[in-house]
Amino acid sequence: MTHALYHHTLADIARHLGVAFDGDADKPIRGLATLKEAKPDQVAFLTNRAYLKDLATTQAAAVLLHPEHGKNCPVPKLEMENPYLGYAKLSQLFDPLPARDKPGIHPTAVVADSVTIGKGVSIQAHAVVEEGVTLGDRVVIGAGSVIGADSMVGDETRLHANVTVCHGVVIGKRVILQSGCVIGGDGFGFAHDGAGWHKIAQLGGVVLGDDVEVGSCSSIDRGALGDTLIGDDVKIDSQVQIAHNVIIGAHSALAGCVGIAGSTQVGKHCMLGGGVGLSGHLTICDGVQVTGMSLVTNSIHKPGVYSSGTGAMANSQWRKNAVRFKQLDEIAKRLSRVEKSTRDT
Amino acid sequence: MTHALYHHTLADIARHLGVAFDGDADKPIRGLATLKEAKPDQVAFLTNRAYLKDLATTQAAAVLLHPEHGKNCPVPKLEMENPYLGYAKLSQLFDPLPARDKPGIHPTAVVADSVTIGKGVSIQAHAVVEEGVTLGDRVVIGAGSVIGADSMVGDETRLHANVTVCHGVVIGKRVILQSGCVIGGDGFGFAHDGAGWHKIAQLGGVVLGDDVEVGSCSSIDRGALGDTLIGDDVKIDSQVQIAHNVIIGAHSALAGCVGIAGSTQVGKHCMLGGGVGLSGHLTICDGVQVTGMSLVTNSIHKPGVYSSGTGAMANSQWRKNAVRFKQLDEIAKRLSRVEKSTRDT
Amino acid sequence: MTHALYHHTLADIARHLGVAFDGDADKPIRGLATLKEAKPDQVAFLTNRAYLKDLATTQAAAVLLHPEHGKNCPVPKLEMENPYLGYAKLSQLFDPLPARDKPGIHPTAVVADSVTIGKGVSIQAHAVVEEGVTLGDRVVIGAGSVIGADSMVGDETRLHANVTVCHGVVIGKRVILQSGCVIGGDGFGFAHDGAGWHKIAQLGGVVLGDDVEVGSCSSIDRGALGDTLIGDDVKIDSQVQIAHNVIIGAHSALAGCVGIAGSTQVGKHCMLGGGVGLSGHLTICDGVQVTGMSLVTNSIHKPGVYSSGTGAMANSQWRKNAVRFKQLDEIAKRLSRVEKSTRDT
Missing domain, CATH: 1.20.5 (Single alpha-helices involved in coiled-coils or other helix-helix interfaces)
Incomplete structure (x- = not known):
């Protein structure tokens, strides 16, 4: 279901992108679509040369594209040097979610007396906010989510439904936590006495910077002593496991099913492909890319692309x-x- | 704990399977077991030649088996060409869960006024059903589960406890969603402006066909523009990640820990072993099997078995x-x- | 955030560890830290020779170390043959969680009339405990957690927030279940009739021994007929998948993202590295270690270390x-x- 509940005029859209346009300013635009599938009330975009063949016949109300393709566009055009970035900005205009948020605390939510609550906060049905928590302005806590004692959540952060933030976790501004993720579960630490295991209580916390996103069912464990640290603008996909005391540098992106063992440090602007595994206690420098399902057992000190494994064959x-x-x-x-x-x- | 709360007569069982039988029609049967472990009030089955050795000494009330083994069976027999299918059918008779469902809405459930509710629906404690949702007949929503706005759930679909279905998701009939799974979390899409990431709002949905099952803690992300599509009778195990705009053809089965990257299309009747990873934007034709923990980075156009990696050694x-x-x-x-x-x- | 809300005297600490000490008995100790980061009211520890260089300059109130390093310690010392074990024991003293537990049933919790509840049990907000459940003494059920019908939970077991225990599951004493984990979801079993799949109802349960820990978002599936069995003192990290009828021997430890397919038996004192996959129906003997991301497709009958795959390179x-x-x-x-x-x- 492409949601098209809300609409904007073509002029609104051009203004939002900060670009000139050459069509009917009042034309209502009800959504986004690919060049091939766009209807006359949708904006399309050309961000990949593979789809240039669809430009001539598009039915879109307007097309977002690089100036080099402008002359071939049969409909009004929105020219940007980085049309993919334009698409990102435009997509946010059509997201039905923010318009639905109603500030206020649902009567079934359980919020401890000692919680500090900012302006315009929305706490939805059956959410639980424990003692000593601080919620910034315009925070949204989805249905069934739980925030443990003494945690802090920055302005405009959104917890979708059924998220768990454990005690003593610090979350920045504009963070998005998808459903089912767990921030601050215990790290995996045990001492062996020769016969069996003794739990090492995990006394550290987790700090998520601003603009972090964590995907569905991902887990970020709390530190053993110090904190697990996720830098600003780090994007983490679904089913990812980040162990205790890991540090991830700003702007790095981790695809689905990545696993990072304890105390490993990942630099800034790194990209880990789906299913990548990093052993513990490694240092990965800034600007490293690791391709899908690779296993990294040694530190990496030079930016570049790294791989292991072999692809499937008959x-x-x-x-x-x-x-x-x-x-x-x-x-x-x-x-x-x-x-x-x-x-x- | 093998549940044996309910019982059926041997005649009931033969009728349920549509086969003849040669024993005491009124004999009460309290459950299923292996040939070796079956007690005199349990039915056993022989579906694997490796267990033929246990047939002569079984204590079972009756044995479900292929006609070729009937002559060696010391107890009443239930002969079927596909005894494993018979076992599946019989197992459902002894499942204690359906008998426990009580139609009705638990007083602690939060159901928006605009929700459409079919006949015989059960909504359990602390479940949340948001605005505009449609629930078909005999739907069961487990304790703590959340269904986001405008989603649709088909007849006889069961959400176990603590399931999250996000907004705008369409779920077919007789679907089973295990606890902790998340259907419709945001896909992982960001545009880079040279300095950092801009979120691409995920405006598509997820459509699950009829008879789909999704395992514990699995996640199926919503599409970026169009929908993520899971065909009829697709079976998905636990800890599986399906990214945005993936398409899975009918009757395919995905074992635990599989990860499929964005926009990949998997054909019908495919089987992916545990931990298999598929890169994004691939096409996998019908009838492909991929063995456990293989990485597939290229499209596959020919049915058959595919593998990568190497097994463990000292x-x-x-x-x-x-x-x-x-x-x-x-x-x-x-x-x-x-x-x-x-x-x- | 290192939590230092509570404090103990140095004498308390020495007594807790059962060791002699040579400093100010009444000195208040507010937490634990590394040799390098410890403040004068914290105890540090030396468990790894790599940090011996930090001993001479530590500011710690006291240091937990092996007698061989005692002579180089500039501050009061706590000598133990296994200082890492001492650290584990000490860490538990400073865990803020147990002190926060308030026995009693939160008014929003839903507890069926037929539930048997031990002494000092804490059932937190929005938890759901279904019919026929038995809870031992001092059990803690976190906010939003659900325990299905007829399950049993042993003394002093803790379910963190948003845990799901399905019906008919047996959990031992002193077990810890981290948030988002699911114990007893259906195993993945289907019979094929040539056209499509028929569900095999999963009639077994799950039995967790005493002192088991299960990490965030991990799943342990219920057995098809018999039970899935997790032995005493088995430690399971986050994002782990354990399929139906798996048996794990006592004292084994499974790191994050491990996947074990159906009916495989793992011995006692085994250690599986992160992301390891075990195929179904294998037998792994006692004392086996498997290194990270290895795939095991054959039974292992000899203790030792096993590996597969190749590490990342440029x-x-x-x-x-x-x-x-x-x-x-x-x-x-x-x-x-x-x-x-x-x-x-």
Whole structure:
């Protein structure tokens, strides 16, 4: 379902983007769509050359595109150097969620007396806010979400439904926590006495910077002593696990199913592909990209792209190769012997 | 705990399976068990030749098996061409859950005035159903579950406890959503302006077909513009992540911890093993199987079994081979030189 | 945020650890910290030789360390053969959580009439406890958690907020369930009739032994017929998936993102690294360690360390090697031919 409950005029949209336009200022625009699927009351965008073929026949009310493609656009155009950024800005205009937020505390929400609540806060049905929590202005706490004692939530942060923020967690401004995520569960720390395990109480917290997003069902564990630290503008997808005392630098992005073990530090502007695993106690410098499902067991000190693993192939072919992997050291030694024997010949 | 609260006669069971039987029609049957563990009031089944050895000594009240094994069965038998299917059908008879559902809305549930509610619906304690939602007949909403605004839930669909369905999600009939799963969290979309990230509001929804099952703590993200589409009879295990605008064809099955990146299309009757990762924007045709923990980075256009990776071995052996992997290109080149030199000799 | 709301004297601490000490008995201690960061009212510890360099300059009130380092300690010392174990015990003293628990049932909690409740139990806001549940003494049920019908929870077990325990689950004593985890969701079982899937009702339960911990957003599925069994003192990190009828032996530890497929048995004192995958129906003996992100597809009958995969390298280097992996069988055959030809020469 593409939501088209609200509309804006073409002039509103151009103003929102800060660009000139050449069409009917009052034309109502009810949403966004691809070039191919856009209806006459929708704005389309061209952000990928692969879709240039759809430009000539688009039915869109207007197209957001780079100036180099402007001359081929059959409908009113909105030209930007970075049309993908324009699309992002425009998408927010059509999000039905913010218009639905009603400030106020639902009668079924349980909010401790000692909670400090900013202006325009919305606390929805069955949410629980425990003792000593501070909520900034315009915070939204979705239905069924729980915020543990002494945590702080910055202005304009949104917890979707069924989010858990444990005690003593600090969350910045404009943070978005998707449903099912858990911020501040215990880190995984145990001492062994030779027979079994003794729990190390996790006494640190979690600090999320401003503009962080955490995806559905992701977990960020609290620190053992110091805090787990997530920098400003870090974007974390769904099903991600971040262990205790991890530090993630500002503006880094972690795709789905990433797992980062304890005390590892990831730099700024890093990008981790889906399913990437980082061992514990590593240092990953700024500007590192790791491709999907790679395992990183050593620190990385040089920006660039890193990978491991091998891609899927037909099982019949794979079996033959995989069995050879177990002989690889032997193969290398045999090769050396052959090289020696041919040199000696 | 094998639940044995309810019982059926042997005649009930044979009728339920649509097969003849040769024993005491009124014998009470209190549950199912393996051949080895079955007590005299339980039905056992033989679906795997590995357990044929347990047939002669089984204490079961009756055994569900293929006709080829009927002659060796020491107790009353229920013969079917597909006894595993018979076991599935029989298991549902003994599930204690449906008998417990009490139609009605628990007094602590919060249901918006604008919700449309079918016949025989059960909404349990502390569930929240937001504005504009439509619930079909005999829908069950477990304790603590939240259904966001304008979503639709088809007849006989069950949400277990603490499920989150976000706004604008469409769910078919007879769907089962296990606890902790999240349907319709935001997809992971951001535009970069050279300094940081701008969120792309996720304006699409999620559509789940009929007879879909989604496991515990799994997440299916909403589309960026169009919808994320899960076909009829798709079975999704626990801890699975499905990104925005993915399409899964009917009757496919995804085992635990699978991750599928954005806009990838998986065909019908596919099977993805545990921990499999699919990169984004791929097309996987019908009838593809991918073995556990494989990484698929290219589209697959031919049905069959695909694999990647290598299985575990003793660490001492593995170290030697893994280090050679980093020399593999060099090994191949050295081999070519040796081949050339021996040919030249 | 390191929590330092409560304090103990140095004498209290020495008594708690059962060790002698040589400083001011009444000195108030407000928390724990590393040697480097400890303030004069904190106890530090030396558990890793890498930090020996910080001992001489520590500002700590006292240091917990092995007797061999005692002579170099500039402040009062607490000597133990296993100082890491001492740190674990001490950390529990400073955990702010237990002091906050207030016995009693929050007025918004929904507790069925048939529930049996021990002494000193705390059931927090919006928790739901269904029919026939038994709660032992001093059990804590966090806000928003749900316990399904007929489940049993042992003495001193803690469910953090938003935990789901499904019906018919048995939980031991002193178990800790982190937020968002799901115990007893349906296992993934379906029979195929040639056209589509038929659900196998999951009639077994889950049994968690004493002293088990389960991390945030982890899931342990109920058995198909018999139970899924987690032994005493098993520690399970976040984002872990344990499928139906898995058995985990006592004292084993599973790091984040581990996935274990159905009916696999893991021995006692095993350690599975982050992201490890075990195929179904395997037997892993006692004392096995598997390193991070390894895939185990065969049973392991000998204690030791096992591994698979290859670590990340620069993408440019990786590409060349990964493509050779697909030629590995051919490389091995070519090597054999070359060997033969050089022998023949």
